Amino acid sequence: MNILLTVAYDGTNYFGWQKQKERISVQQKVEEALSRLLKNDISVRGASRTDTGVHALEQGVFFKAETTIPINKFPFAINPFLPEDIVVSKAVEVDDNFHPQYSVLKKTYEYKILNSRFKIPQLRNYTEFVHNELDIEKMQKSCRFFVGEHDFKAFCAAGSTAKTTIRTIYDLTVQKNNNIISIYVTGNGFLYNMVRIIAGTLIYVGEGKIKPEDIKYIIESKDRKKAGKTVSPNGLTLFKVCYI
Secondary structure (H helix, E strand, O other): OEEEEEEEEOHHHOOOOOOEOOEOOHHHHHHHHHHHHHOOOOOOEEOOOOOOOOEEEEEEEEEEOOOOOOHHHHHHHHHHHOOOOEEEEEEEEOOOOOOOOOOEEEEEEEEEEEEOOOOOHHHOOOOEEEOOOOOHHHHHHHHHHHOEEEEOHHHOOOOOOOOOOEEEEEEEEEEEEOOEEEEEEEEOOOOOOHHHHHHHHHHHHHHOOOOOOHHHHHHHHOOHHHOOOOOOHHHEEEEEEEEO
16 A cells, blocks of 8 residues: 555654654654554655754655555554654555655645744744744735745755755745744745745844845845845744645
């Protein structure tokens, strides 16, 4: 069977999704749990390589295995083998042409900002703290400049191995609920730290350091130095993955 899991996790205690030597990753824990459940060595592939401290609500996880467990019962079977900060919420069977990355149509990320006078300890692992009051309307006005197909080189961190820096953003919104600002960005793919740099740039807009219309020129410049800072991974969540 070709199986696609929907996996949620709190990334606080992990060095990202991807398995690595001498560091605990989410992929490692999922593979260990599947191997114990199915009594066979199982390797998995994810839809997105989330970084250290980044969370996921709907990470896509693909693997092949022989099993008699009904597909609709698979989440209930695997979850007891996983740590409490990793949960499988769905399992479906996919065809032989499915690929966990190439079959992705679009992804949505959420970035959360705690905009308050003081930090809230319980939110320290899930938000970026900004003391200065942010202008939410200016941040919202900036969103339209990101939408569309652009060369996002100015929003790509050093160390990227991407063959091209051209990406398409389908939607970008900024919402505020009390002292929590949520940024939602949907695209066909994202460059290294792209969402965190977009969030950092929107914070600059909210602080009045740059104007909403400056976004257009920052994108056209292809100059990383002109965009905002790369904010912490804590506030970032892989929110949804949609497949073809």
